[in-house]
Amino acid sequence: MNTQTIDSNFAPWENAEETPLIDFQNVTKRFGEFTAIDNLNLKIYEREFFALLGPSGCGKTTLMRMLAGFENPTEGTIILDGQDIAPVPPNKRSTNMMFQSYALFPHLSVADNIAFGLKRDGMAKGDVDARVDEMIRLVQLGKFAKRKPDQISGGQRQRVALARALARAPKLLLLDEPLGALDKKLRQETQFELMDIQESTGTTFVIVTHDQEEAMTVASRVAVMDHGKLVQVDTPDRIYENPNSTYVADFIGDVNILKGHASKTDAGCTIAWGEGQPEINTSCGTELRGAVHYAIRPEKIAVSADKPDAANVLKGTVLDIAYLGNISTYYVKLATGEVIKAQAANNRRISRRSFTWEDEVYLSFTDTAGVVLAQ
Template sequence: MTALSASAPRSLGNIRRSFAPWEDGSQKPLIEFDRVTKRFGNFKAVDDLSLPIYRREFHALLGPSGCGKSTLLRMLAGFEQPTSGDVRLEGESLVGIPPHKRPVNMMFQSYALFPHLDVSQNIAFGLKQDGMARSEREDRVAEMLKLVKLESFAKRRPQQLSGGQQQRVALARSLAKRPKVLLLDEPLGALDKKLREETQFELMDLQQQLSMTFVVVTHDQEEAMTMADRISVMREGRIEQVAVPETIYEAPASRYVAGFVGSVNLIDGTVEERRGGALRIAASGGQTLQVESPLDLTPGTGVAFAIRPEKLRLSRTPPADPSVNALSGIVWDIGYLGDMTLFNIQLANGDVVRTATINAARASAEPLGYDETVWLTFAPDAGVLLAS
């Protein structure tokens, strides 16, 4: 195996696949939000937002409650109309077109299954409303049941199914009309953690199998990171960053994104000088940081250094050079999660820094305990500089 040269480009995280039409200038978006604003009275739920979504993309709208992500989805579905701006599908405006005439379908968080109909009848409901012939309808239902692996549950009522099975029925019903875009509003919110994790991969496989465009709304960062090709992180009706999951995590564009997606340590400081490809930072706690960064920042500029807990190396032994990229403190809190252990380390200035260690062995000869003095060190490329 040939080793990478020092100048070779490095990937942020592991690349799932090469699908990236947003990097190809010849590719046109399937969906376009063009300077869309949505007001409810004096409240601006979506604020002058533009976003392209591409054919066959699994796109996640991620953010806290009230950030506008569900409103954006409902405008695409036709349940809300934009106050200004345009929503286009394949270059054609959807503004004013009612939901039932749009080639999109929406799967709701509540599933909204009809309790008096069995599984087959629930899946067939929309097809029957559209006037599809009975034989064709039965064939389509059988196809959907096979797709979601519920063939043996065709005659059961929703109340006879588990939460995960109900979720699959709702998914099959949403796909039965073969929409160009499937919209999913918090689709896994009602499932327990283990089933939710299993279903994430099932949705990914299904989306690949159907070669369909999925747009999902979620406040669950892990869910978005697992399933999506790209994530739009939203805040107060605007998009803070749109990128692939590994970029969102490893190279957040703002303090907000860094803090919302995953756990992060933010250390404020001031630029002192540039040394080659690295910036020397005087941190607020008195430490000196040396950080690789492409940013062209002048001395005196305020910055924040964002570093994920797992990028910090934890040791009882001080490093050879404790003056740079080294933090010392005492163990303040310990959280044992099984696969990993979280440590909150209190520094001399009172700040608390979190680090995570993988429990690769079943037992440790000298486990760390409360109030022990420890050292945290990190590589110059372990974190990212953000505007302070």
């Protein structure tokens, strides 16, 4: 698929002079006594692939429905391309929405499904045909243009729905759990297809998902939500490596979280955390003192039979092992009763595991491997 590659330095959110395409200004949405969105401020920029991520009921779908025009804010303003969209009806907005169900017309062919909205808009037949051909090429469905939706696969139906949504050239495309109906392997393949198409068209995509892996794969930025609030908005790598709270650290990927007490040292800081356990040597912000949480990803922890020379070393017993093909996760129980997860890549084809149940092992990690969090 031919794509126009977005500049690797693409980061309009870091430029204070950049005008956002979407600007939520102190937006609150209530349903009776329930507050779905709580005084939210958010800027989304042109050509972004932006993900709203969070558990069911966190408010991400309500945000999307307000953008689409199916709901209006109780308080606050939503600006789209410089215009307050509250008085603009859904069919007059420069947005389009792709639903999880795809909502294709079963009696129409692939081409006619894509053409439907264009014909409703009164576009000339020659222009409709040209635009449909362009969209079919974009989603690589040339061989299937005359087939009905029940004659193509789930992944192909997903692409038809995407082509139909993009046919009217919206400034903003909203995707509501668009890959939820696909199996895992097809879902992963389709994620990259979505990224290619988004880059090729330059359309701003906003995707709602509860799938953290999906959000981390496709998005330029991710907004992690909880109870109608934005907990953290950042690039996927920063959210994973530098979560701003235990909620984000725990929601994104696997993590070990230890409660402790931070003290400043000349080299950084130490965290006293478990009776009889060595203090954790780490780096932490100047404002972090006293009660803290220490979050460390399992892949940052090495497992060895012999005691290594490392900044941090803990000793424990292998309680359980999860073999996942490319990696193995070891659940190691410490003397305190704390269970620490550590991961090792299975980069060699061997007949037996390096460690087995009830083996005594050492866990080691560097002083920069984890993150110290105040909450």
